[in-house]
Amino acid sequence: xxxxxxxxxxxxxxxxxxxxxxxxxxxxxxxxxxxxxxxxxxxxxxxxxxxxxxxxxxxxxxxxxxxxxxxxxxxxxxxxxxxxxxxxxxxxxxxxxxxxxxxxxxxxxxxxxxxxxxxxxxxxxxxxxxxxxxxxxxxxxxxxxxxxxxxxxxxxxxxxxxxxxxxxxxxxxxxxxxxxxxxxxxxxxxxxxxxxxxxxx
Amino acid sequence: xxxxxxxxxxxxxxxxxxxxxxxxxxxxxxxxxxxxxxxxxxxxxxxxxxxxxxxxxxxxxxxxxxxxxxxxxxxxxxxxxxxxxxxxxxxxxxxxxxxxxxxxxxxxxxxxxxxxxxxxxxxxxxxxxxxxxxxxxxxxxxxxxxxxxxxxxxxxxxxxxxxxxxxxxxxxxxxxxxxxxxxxxxxxxxxxxxxxxxxxx
Numbered sequence: 001x002x003x004x005x006x007x008x009x010x011x012x013x014x015x016x017x018x019x020x021x022x023x024x025x026x027x028x029x030x031x032x033x034x035x036x037x038x039x040x041x042x043x044x045x046x047x048x049x050x051x052x053x054x055x056x057x058x059x060x061x062x063x064x065x066x067x068x069x070x071x072x073x074x075x076x077x078x079x080x081x082x083x084x085x086x087x088x089x090x091x092x093x094x095x096x097x098x099x100x101x102x103x104x105x106x107x108x109x110x111x112x113x114x115x116x117x118x119x120x121x122x123x124x125x126x127x128x129x130x131x132x133x134x135x136x137x138x139x140x141x142x143x144x145x146x147x148x149x150x151x152x153x154x155x156x157x158x159x160x161x162x163x164x165x166x167x168x169x170x171x172x173x174x175x176x177x178x179x180x181x182x183x184x185x186x187x188x189x190x191x192x193x194x195x196x197x198x199x200x201x
Numbered sequence: 202x203x204x205x206x207x208x209x210x211x212x213x214x215x216x217x218x219x220x221x222x223x224x225x226x227x228x229x230x231x232x233x234x235x236x237x238x239x240x241x242x243x244x245x246x247x248x249x250x251x252x253x254x255x256x257x258x259x260x261x262x263x264x265x266x267x268x269x270x271x272x273x274x275x276x277x278x279x280x281x282x283x284x285x286x287x288x289x290x291x292x293x294x295x296x297x298x299x300x301x302x303x304x305x306x307x308x309x310x311x312x313x314x315x316x317x318x319x320x321x322x323x324x325x326x327x328x329x330x331x332x333x334x335x336x337x338x339x340x341x342x343x344x345x346x347x348x349x350x351x352x353x354x355x356x357x358x359x360x361x362x363x364x365x366x367x368x369x370x371x372x373x374x375x376x377x378x379x380x381x382x383x384x385x386x387x388x389x390x391x392x393x394x395x396x397x398x399x400x401x402x
Contacts, residue, residue, distance in 0.1 A: 048258050057249050059370040063385060070382075073402055074392065169260040181271075184264060187388040191275065201274055 003179040004033040005192075008165060010041040011089040011125060013173035014068040014079070015186035017115045021077045022189055023176070024108075030196035032178075036100070036111050038093040039165045040158075041173055048171045052086055071186060078120040087118065087126035090158070091149050095131045097157045098148030099140055110138035204380040205234040206393075209366060211242040212290040212326060214374035215269040215280070216387035218316045222278045223390055224377070225309075231397035233379075237301070237312050239294040240366045241359075242374055249372045253287055272387060279321040288319065288327035291359070292350050296332045298358045299349030300341055311339035 005027045009016035027034040045052065056064065065081060072079030092114050099107035114134050117123040123130050128149055135145035148154055165175075169182070176183040176192050181200070183192050195201070206228045210217035228235040246253065257265065266282060273280035293315050300308035315335050318324040324331050329350050336346035349355055366376075370383070377384040377393050382401070384393050396402070 048260055050261075057372075059249055059372050060251075063370065063372070063383060066383075067385075070402075071392075074395065169264065171258075171260050171264070182264060184268070185388065187386065187392065190391055191272075191388065194275065201271075 002032055004035045005030075005196075006035045006037055006177040008037045008039055008170050008173065008175040008177065010173045011038060011092040011114055011118065012086045013041065014081075014119065015071070016173040017079070017119045018068075018071050018075070018077055019174040019176075019186040019189055020111060020115055022075060023174075026189060026193045026196070029193070032196065034108075036096065036108060037161060037165075038089070038096045038111070039162050039170070039173075040090060040093060043162045044165055044171055047166050050171065072119075078116070080120065080122060082118050082122050084124065084126075087124060089125065091128040091131045092125050092134075093161075094149045094154050094158050095128075095135055095145055097161070098145065098151065098154045099135060099138070102140065106139045110135055110140070113138050203233055205236045206231075206397075207236045207238055207376075207378040209238040209240055209371050209374065209376040209378065211374045212239060212293040212315055212319065213287045214242065215282075215320065216272070217374040218280070218320045219269070219272050219276070219278055220375040220377070220387040220390055221312060221316055223276060224375075227390060227394045227397070230394070233397065235309075237297065237309060238362060238366075239290070239297045239312070240363050240371070240374075241291060241294060244363045245366055245372055248367050251372065273320075279317070281321065281323060283319050283323050285325065285327075288325060290326065292329040292332045293326050293335075294362075295350045295355050295359050296329075296336055296346055298362070299346065299352065299355045300336060300339070303341070307340045311336055311341070314339050 005023065007020070007023050009020060024034060068081070069079055096107060096110060099110050114125055114131065117130070117134050118125045125131055125134070128146060131149065132142045132146045136142040172184050174186060176188065178192065178195065181195065206224065208221070208224050210221060225235060269282070270280055297308060297311060300311050315326055315332070318331070318335050319326045326332055326335070329347060332350065333343045333347045337343040373385050375387060377389065379393065379396065382396065
């Protein structure tokens with residue numbers, strides 16, 4: 001059985017969003033299962049000492065803002081820097097793990113809707129009420145999603161995922177893992193596709 | 202007249218090396234002139250607050266070391282982490298600007314030979330004697346290259362280039378500039394090629 005493609009991301013990551021719009025086609029072409037793994041960059045940054053993009057010096061943050069937009073536009077992906085960036089995404093991540101247990105297909109739908117809500121429509125995904133709305137749009141029951149985000153089992157599940165990210169050396173978003181190989185960044189998607197096509201090198 | 206492709210790099214940059222092996226084919230395909238612009242990352246890092254790759258936390262530096270090698274291997278480019286990395290590259294950069302005034306084609310040859318000397322053959326390019334050897338291998342006179350690296354005009358030229366890099370917001374290596382568009386990183390080469398092909402987007 002071929003290794004699945006693990007797609008590690010934070011819902012607040014612009015490059016995660018851009019990559020999330022392309023990774024399914026890459027997985028399908030390679031005949032690999034895709035595993036969505038939202039985690040919390042903030043927790044990882046505490047360990048790695050990295051800074052959020054908005055706290056970088058101006059020469060880097062100016063480049064990044066332009067680059068987000070250009071990278072999305074290259075593939076016709078709608079993108080607008082959300083007001084109040086960066087948003088807290090603990091609720092969105094918890095909602096995904098609640099959803100995944102129930103229906104993996106709808107949970108993938110939730111990933112796309114949540115990302116687009118934030119990066120295309122400027123909705124405030126730091127609010128659990130908004131996240132529950134998005135869960136409903138993805139086909140779940142709104143009140144169940146709200147309760148799910150508050151369930152200790154789900155909270156523990158996300159905590160375990162974040163611990164796994166730190167333990168496996170996942171320090172950015174997106175992080176794409178195939179077997180023992182890790183690829184960091186939306187600009188590595190073509191390299192990942194080539195890796196899968198050639199069976200490595 | 203179409204904008205040239207400016208290729209900004211430091212001779213100590215592994216990603217600069219990998220990209221330097223591919224950029225000429227991209228420029229040729231797009232019918233663009235290629236301008237080599239070695240500069241000193243250390244001077245830029247003082248302004249941007251960035252850290253050299255070797256001083257990053259282990260989870261990042263371990264990834265980077267693996268990724269250098271994998272990125273080179275993808276394109277069949279010989280690569281071996283040089284002993285004593287990172288080397289000081291002020292002599293190599295000065296030698297390039299001395300060479301460029303004399304013969305741009307040979308100067309481009311010097312770029313490739315100097316990069317390969319360091320990243321494929323493990324030669325210590327921090328030493329002016331070694332840099333002069335490489336200049337001789339690229340078709341220049343060894344003693345003239347040695348004198349050139351010590352020429353105040355050349356020293357001032359490199360200083361002006363570094364100041365220009367800071368002023369233009371060039372904070373990493375490689376940095377590829379086409380007109381008003383800046384692209385950071387070896388993993389952006391395909392995006393640069395696509396940008397040139399489509400005339401932007």
